[in-house]
Amino acid sequence: MRTVKRRSMCPISSTLDILGDKWSLLIIRDLMFIGKKTYGEFLKSEESIATNILAERLSFLEREQIIEKTEFPDNKVKNLYRLTSKGLDLLPILLDMIVWGDKYFKTPAKIKKIAENIRNSRKEIMDKILKKFDS
């Protein structure tokens, strides 16, 4: 089981201790923006995460209380993952990454529009996305 050792008291360092890898924030992206909720859906993402890595990351993020796992209604084999408030608080970081990534990489026109929208109306976009997760 993966354990977390904080390398220092620095908040940036500690954030990276948990999220500093190539996959964790993609899972959170899928939950935050794409509406994915199950293991099988995460597995189908374009970036092709390996199944053992996905399993390890999901259980780690759950242990860190960034996501939580619940049962799917009327189905005992399917599980439903969702962001906790701690996970939802990562929204600003993801939005900044969209803006930065869009500026320095070639992206589809659709994404360019989203990035511009974030640059112009960050607060409104944040509220709109968070509203979807109101419980």
Added chain:
Amino acid sequence: MRTVKRRSMCPISSTLDILGDKWSLLIIRDLMFIGKKTYGEFLKSEESIATNILAERLSFLEREQIIEKTEFPDNKVKNLYRLTSKGLDLLPILLDMIVWGDKYFKTPAKIKKIAENIRNSRKEIMDKILKKFDS
């Protein structure tokens, strides 16, 4: 030599293709907030990066044009690293990580104040930091 393969056209994924590890953003933190500029200074950071990893990351970030290396004035053996505008554009991400990390980890009082300051006056703080790098 480390090469970058984009896993997808997603800007978040592409950002992580470059910065999705435990060290790169700490080097950028040292440049952005701590005023470090040389190999030896980065090496002394509290998080104890290994010397070969530091060397690899510096050359990778240079190749990605996030930092640039110049000669130290009046010293042929010392090098001076600095952020490019592409590197400076990572400031929002780092600020968000300070806020998130501070919220969910125990941090020194000094950092708590900085995090609150970022939450209340994000724009002003950004301008202030960027002004230091005006060239």
Added chain:
DNA sequence: CGTTTTTACTTTTAAAATGCAAGTAAAAAT
């Protein structure tokens, strides 16, 4: 009701990345 399919993993093994310690080479300081 029996068989197939779906779902969510786990296991195995190979490859790559990271970490640690020691070594190097040129310039600067003494």
Added chain:
DNA sequence: ATTTTTACTTGCATTTTAAAAGTAAAAACG
């Protein structure tokens, strides 16, 4: 002339990641 500083590189062990195959229980199907 010798020592120290600076910026790395090299070799090797350990850890992490990746790819592929396997498992087990529930659900769907005929």
